[in-house]
């Protein structure tokens with residue numbers, strides 16, 4: 522009697538899941554932002570269903586969660602965060618959602634860098650912009666997924682091995698391409714403060730444009746200082762994060778001969794039809810644009 526009931530419930534459960542006979546439902550994973558969610562997706566394959574809290578093109582530093590996000594978090598089997606101070610909003614959301622687990626910190630094992638934020642020295646959270654660090658993330662993710670779903674451990678490990686090999690290749694390729702540029706030209710001008718790990722890993726100097734990152738509307742003096750800086754440093758291409766002022770861009774271009782380098786994706790993936798829909802694509806996109814910018818002769 523009891524056996525039959527148990528079997529009955531079992532049959533019902535597998536029908537509800539609907540993925541075929543005796544197949545377990547995919548693990549429900551939540552990741553804080555798109556770059557991390559993509560890594561979990563690659564390592565988890567079809568054994569894991571991943572939701573990113575911050576969406577494509579979103580800012581992972583600030584996030585306004587919807588009720589739906591709290592529900593997803595509460596129902597998650599495993600939750601991934603970047604750590605290193607990126608997700609200042611996460612603790613509040615966890616408490617509000619009622620999620621009882623402990624998030625996995627994907628950057629565990631990374632050697633942290635420091636950066637300046639509003640005049641204060643803080644830990645730089647953008648560690649994924651070194652592909653070698655990406656490999657550390659992947660290993661942490663594979664281990665956490667295996668702990669949550671031991672039956673599929675071999676699958677996670679195989680996926681992670683393949684992914685790490687791709688990242689290792691990308692890391693070596695980026696290093697070779699960057700180091701192929703003469704050292705005097707191995708510098709870029711950018712407002713993206715998310716490129717510290719990239720610069721360190723690939724031997725690049727980042728120049729911050731004077732004034733531009735802190736002022737909404739740069740003054741004439743700021744623009745003049747920027748133009749002098751671009752000329753003095755021999756910058757041929759510049760990357761401005763919020764370069765939505767076409768007049769400023771045109772003015773700098775006219776006065777210096779330097780060109781805007783295009784859009785970098787440094788802390789958020791593009792939409793699926795964009796140029797940076799995965800972590801690998803994003804990394805390669807940025808590396809190609811930056812190396813191209815540094816290689817430009819005149």
Ligand SMILES: [Zn+2]
Nearest residue numbers: 582647715788
């Ligand atoms: Zn950032």
